[in-house]
Amino acid sequence: MALTIDIFLLLFLIATAIGILRTRHLFAMAMMFGLYSLLVASLFLLMDAPDVAFTEAAVGTGIATVLMLATLAATRRSSEKPRQRFSPSALIITLSTTALLFYGTLDLPNFGDPQAPLHTEMAGRFIEQGQQDTGVPNLVTAVLASYRGFDTLGEVTVVFTAGVGVLLLLKRRRKPVVRGKSHAR
Amino acid sequence: MRDNLILRVIAKALIPVILLYAFYVQFHGDFSPGGGFQAGVIFSTAILLYALVFGMDKAADVLSDRVLIALASGGVLLYAGVGVASLLLGGNYLDYNVLADDPVAGQHIGIILIELGVGMTVASTMLLIFFTFARRMVIR
Numbered sequence: 001m002a003l004t005i006d007i008f009l010l011l012f013l014i015a016t017a018i019g020i021l022r023t024r025h026l027f028a029m030a031m032m033f034g035l036y037s038l039l040v041a042s043l044f045l046l047m048d049a050p051d052v053a054f055t056e057a058a059v060g061t062g063i064a065t066v067l068m069l070a071t072l073a074a075t076r077r078s079s080e081k082p083r084q085r086f087s088p089s090a091l092i093i094t095l096s097t098t099a100l101l102f103y104g105t106l107d108l109p110n111f112g113d114p115q116a117p118l119h120t121e122m123a124g125r126f127i128e129q130g131q132q133d134t135g136v137p138n139l140v141t142a143v144l145a146s147y148r149g150f151d152t153l154g155e156v157t158v159v160f161t162a163g164v165g166v167l168l169l170l171k172r173r174r175k176p177v178v179r180g181k182s183h184a185r
Numbered sequence: 186m187r188d189n190l191i192l193r194v195i196a197k198a199l200i201p202v203i204l205l206y207a208f209y210v211q212f213h214g215d216f217s218p219g220g221g222f223q224a225g226v227i228f229s230t231a232i233l234l235y236a237l238v239f240g241m242d243k244a245a246d247v248l249s250d251r252v253l254i255a256l257a258s259g260g261v262l263l264y265a266g267v268g269v270a271s272l273l274l275g276g277n278y279l280d281y282n283v284l285a286d287d288p289v290a291g292q293h294i295g296i297i298l299i300e301l302g303v304g305m306t307v308a309s310t311m312l313l314i315f316f317t318f319a320r321r322m323v324i325r
Contacts, residue, residue: 050218054210058226063311066233070315074322135289136215136296144220145296149279152299153264155222156306160261163310167254170317 002046009046013039026072034065051140189238196238203231211304212297221300225307232312241319250316253309260306264299271295 016036023029037060044053109116126143134142144152210217211224236244268279276283281295 051220051223054218054223055226058223058230062230063226063233063315066237067315067318070318070322074318132289134292134296136292138215138217140218141214141220141296141300145299146281146292149268149281149295149299152303153268153279156261156264156303159310160257160306163257163313166314166317170321172320 006043006046009039009043013043027069030065030068030072033068034061037061037064051138192238196234200231200235203227203234207231207308211300214300215293215296221303222307224300225304225309226311228304228308229311229315232308233315236315236319241316245316248309248312250313253313253316256305256309257313258306260302260304260309263302263305267295267298267302 013036016032016039020029020032020036023032037056041053041056041060044050044056109118113119126139126147130139130142130147131137134146136142136146207224207228210219210227211221214220214224232244232248235247267281267284271280271283272278274283279295279299281292282288284291284294
């Protein structure tokens with residue numbers, strides 16, 4: 001049953017990705033990105049990762065779509081027609097990169113392999129000791145907030161920095177600063 | 186958008202529920218899926234819905250830029266401050282065990298505080314970014 005749902009979701013995912021590639025309508029593209037995120041969130045949920053699914057649904061489907069629409073409204077809504085010229089060098093680069101990436105995945109442990117280092121090293125300790133160490137039933141929170149608190153601090157700082165960057169670049173000042181002639185050198 | 190009665194009524198009914206859910210996700214994150222990041226995003230979605238239906242100006246009356254900037258930096262400061270507090274109490278940076286007499290209680294205090302910091306920063310930064318973009322759209 002889960003496999004059938006998986007296959008359906010993945011098929012829809014591919015269809016949405018192709019739709020995003022083919023449409024030239026930016027509004028439709030933004031909405032399809034939202035749909036894509038929702039499908040990915042459903043896949044995460046099927047993999048028993050509700051925390052990640054939660055984030056993907058809220059950020060990918062909600063905030064990111066609205067931000068993209070706001071950007072579309074703030075900028076001019078035009079799109080260039082892509083050149084339809086066939087380029088052999090681009091094809092070769094794409095194919096060789098794909099082949100390299102697939103070659104790289106050969107060294108990775110199989111999906112869900114209990115002998116993978118990921119499951120034998122730290123994860124076991126977190127699962128066994130997490131409850132006693134932190135007293136928090138949700139292990140994801142225990143890892144994110146306590147064991148990996150330093151990383152999360154970094155993530156929050158990244159979010160904050162993004163906000164500061166947008167403010168510095170886009171915030172309209174009350175009066176445009178004009179260098180007076182007295183300051184001219 | 187202002188004359189759209191159905192949107193206004195539905196939004197009015199939905200916004201309190203979304204806000205309540207955001208607080209649930211925030212403070213129940215130790216027990217169920219979720220945490221500061223998700224709660225912050227959900228909280229900002231509620232305000233965003235309000236801004237989209239009732240207009241930017243009314244939303245800015247509720248949460249002005251000044252408040253949002255204070256909240257965004259306050260969240261990071263709260264998070265980093267918990268680390269400094271644990272340093273001062275004789276532990277490592279962000280080691281919550283020393284925050285209370287009982288290590289587990291200390292962990293609880295630390296996790297709730299830093300999740301609150303994450304939620305504050307994420308919610309206000311998302312809103313700041315949206316408001317900044319949307320104002321340019323209005324001006325154009």
